[in-house]
Amino acid sequence: MPEFMEPFRIKAVEPIPFPTTDERREALDRAGHNLFRVPASAITIDLLTDSGTSAMSAAQWAALLSGDESYAGARSFENFETVVRDLTGYDEVLPVHQGRAAERILLGTVLAPGEVSISNTHFDTTRAAVESTGATAVDLPVSQRSPSAFGGDLDLASLRAWLGGADGSRVRCVVLTVTNNATGGQPVSLSNIAKTRELCDRYGVMLLLDASRFAENAYLISERESGHSHRSPREVAQLVFALADGCWASLKKDGMANIGGMIAVRDGELARRCREQLIAFEGFPTYGGLAGRDLDALAQGLLEVTDPAYLEYRAKTARWFGEKLAEAGLPVLQPTGCHAVYVDAGELLPNVPPHQLPATALANELYLAGAVRVSDLGTLVFGRATAHGEDIAAPRELVRFALPRRVYTKSHLEYVAETAAAVAAKAGQIAGYGIVEQAESLRHFTAVLRPLDRPVDRTPASERPART
Structure with a gap:
């Protein structure tokens, strides 16, 4: 048997160019x-990004045909909302057209000028969303000097110093990007997330996840972190979501589709304020700039990805x-x-x-x-x-x-x-x-x-x- 092989058959093909x-x-x-x-x-071979470049499954293509294109309260949104709630445990679910829209709405609602967002590393569009509010983005990744099973972790000592320091009152949120795209796609350990949660609770700071690659992070936890090998990736992902106050995600990654994103939070008042921005810039809260068929494809993708x-x-x-x-x-x-x-x-x-x-x-x-x-x-x-x-x-x-x-x-x-x-x-x-x-x-x-x-x-x- 080969070391690994694709766990799928190829059902459609696309020619690729060979420029001279x-x-x-x-x-x-x-x-x-x-x-x-x-x-x-x-x-010829495009490895620019994994965002929006996935090949969808037969089940996802079938889901497109059942899309409900009603402007408000579509059945497709109900399917999507049910899947996201089951996965994350968050009651408030807002679809958006892609991840940077989710960042702009959620961070724009959470942050104010002069405040601070701390992260294991803000990716490029995340930093832009933070800075557009007049807030400051501070990156505190663990040292990258030597290989680590969890090189995506947040530096807890630095976070503790920030939260307990003179500028601690300016810190409005901590963002964990899972996996940490800017530092080599490295995972964040469940232990690091739990300890970050403890510090956030101690200082009254919101903990948010950039969960665009939540399934891959969960799998690497189950593979590398002691005490979790008996858990399925979906179970690990649910443990991760349970430690945060909310998340956003570009579902063009682990949503296994070509467009789409989401905001999911616990706080009803925060969700209400985000919905106001969603209506103003993305669309009605039950479609968020997406077609109903997109929501059905995403719901199916979120089931397949774990x-x-x-x-x-x-x-x-x-x-x-x-x-x-x-x-x-x-x-x-x-x-x-x-x-x-x-x-x-x-x-x-x-x-x-x-x-x-x-x-x-x-x-x-x-x-x-x-x-x-x-x-x-x-x-x-x-x-x-x-x-x-x-x-x-x-x-x-x-x-x-x-x-x-x-x-x-x-x-x-x-x-x-x-x-x-x-x-x-x-x-x-x-x-x-x-x-x-x-x-x-x-x-x-x-x-x-x-x-x-x-x-x-x-x-x-x-x-x-x-x-x-």
Whole structure:
């Protein structure tokens, strides 16, 4: 028997493009050397994100046909609400169109100017949601200096110091991102969540979960944390939800669907205030910007995602893929999680300093070598531009090889590993990038970059050829 295999059959297929070397170079040039701006028609293997890229099951496709498209009080919402309540234990359930809408509504309701949100790590859109309220986002991850089974944990000593310190009264909420996407997709232990809950109770602070990958976190707890191996992933997930005051989630991840998100909380008054924002910006509270068929597909996905066979396959795939990338010569963060494999571009490219964006450089070389698209999670994403235009570097120069759910097979990932080997072999020749244009917030989505081994293009963006 193989070490692992897909616990499903493939029922529909989609052709993938194979752009030539010249076509890849032209596509990257037209995109301003930003992989977010490269059209999908020029990508062979797309590991940019696991968000909204899942392949849905036959049961989910069937659920689409039973969608109730009533504007108010649709049967599809009732199905969705029942599944979420059973999973989380929270009575108040609000659907939204995706995770960043949930962050904006919930954090915008909880936080006020001058307040503080503390997290194991706020991801990019979470930080933007916090800062848009006038509050401050503070990250307190555990040390990343050595591998840990639960590298996604919150640093409890630092949290205790914050809550008991001079600025403790400013802390309005603690957010645990499970799994911790910004620090290598590492899980958060049940013990860490419980101890965080104790500190929040002691100081009267709300504990919230970014539960976008709740099932993967639950599986890794059952696999790695002593005393929980006898529990199913769903049982572990319910224990995690029971420790928090509420959550939000992008259900484009562990909802196993292509669109959708949710807010779920205990406090009826908080839910009422969130519903006011939901009605103003997303839609009526029983559809939240989604079609009824989307809600039915999400309800089914939330049942499927805690299947132990699926989650075991997911974890073993990431582990195997990490080994393949390490064999190819890439410095892989260990242990791997479930939704992605992370590579330290700073270690691979010591000749490229952080302000020259080594994670971007590695990601772009992978695209040029084989039309493989991955995500930069280094200084372009998590760095901070100063008033003088200089960048404060990110803690690490990571590149994320995200794994869309039920999309790619072993042979697809072997192709990625072969491409990675070709890039690793010429690591010493890879140059960095500079920023030509950037937005004030979430700059990585739209930034225009330039290779530092080429002259600056002074042509205004409005006069450049349109990308295809």
